Amino acid sequence: MSEKQIFPFIEQRIENYCQTYVSKEDDSLSELNEKTKELFIHPHMISGNWQGTLLSLISNLVKPKYILELGTFSGYSALCLVKGLAPDGKLHTIEWKEEYEEFLLNLFKENKVEDKIQLHIGKALDIIPTIEEEFDIVFIDADKANYPAYYDLCIEKLRKGGLMIADNVLWYGKIALEPMPKDKQTVGIHSFNQKITEDPRMENLIIPLRDGLMIGRKI
Numbered sequence: 001m002s003e004k005q006i007f008p009f010i011e012q013r014i015e016n017y018c019q020t021y022v023s024k025e026d027d028s029l030s031e032l033n034e035k036t037k038e039l040f041i042h043p044h045m046i047s048g049n050w051q052g053t054l055l056s057l058i059s060n061l062v063k064p065k066y067i068l069e070l071g072t073f074s075g076y077s078a079l080c081l082v083k084g085l086a087p088d089g090k091l092h093t094i095e096w097k098e099e100y101e102e103f104l105l106n107l108f109k110e111n112k113v114e115d116k117i118q119l120h121i122g123k124a125l126d127i128i129p130t131i132e133e134e135f136d137i138v139f140i141d142a143d144k145a146n147y148p149a150y151y152d153l154c155i156e157k158l159r160k161g162g163l164m165i166a167d168n169v170l171w172y173g174k175i176a177l178e179p180m181p182k183d184k185q186t187v188g189i190h191s192f193n194q195k196i197t198e199d200p201r202m203e204n205l206i207i208p209l210r211d212g213l214m215i216g217r218k219i
């Protein structure tokens, strides 16, 4: 069942129903969820089972060789995305908080995915240009003000037919307020939503799941 509703885009009873009829969370992910609540500030940033199931479902459909994730946090979405990775594939995930490094490396070892996930500690804008892969899936979930810059860097590294997924594109509903708030996060996300929609190379839509997921395919 749903926990306290933080992203109120759909009625609570509909969300409860959706959160009931979703595949059961793996024991390892549910343990990670608990640990995140204990050890991390802002634990609501975790993808969680509802969104995580969509990420692993997409990854299993695409069977990506290379995945890029911006914003690792406690590693939940990385563990979901890695599930569909091709046997010789690699997930690159970027997190700027050095203090998460030890936790994440242990987590990946415990889940026996340490050979499949490469953690980069540093600012996403600095690290993206240094990774020389063509990606099948890019998942954008780091600082919101930089979403437009992430779009420009990542679209060049996404293969034709590859998917770009971005979290929090409804930004707690602020994105649709009139007038739209002028804080840099809201402005950044709105500009990202405009960019991807106006780019003729992309076919895209927003799914109003949790805080809104943008999903786009490079045509």
Ligand SMILES: C[S@@+](CC[C@H](N)C(=O)[O-])C[C@H]1O[C@@H](n2cnc3c(N)ncnc32)[C@H](O)[C@@H]1O
Pocket: 045, 046, 047, 048, 070, 071, 072, 073, 074, 075, 076, 077, 078, 094, 095, 096, 097, 122, 123, 124, 125, 141, 142, 143
């Ligand atoms: C919403 S959380 C990611 C949640 C995670 N993807 C999940 O679904 O479980 C965003 C993360 O991005 C990190 N972050 C923020 N700015 C960043 C930057 N410029 N470069 C890399 N990571 C950044 C934050 O420290 C935080 O851990």
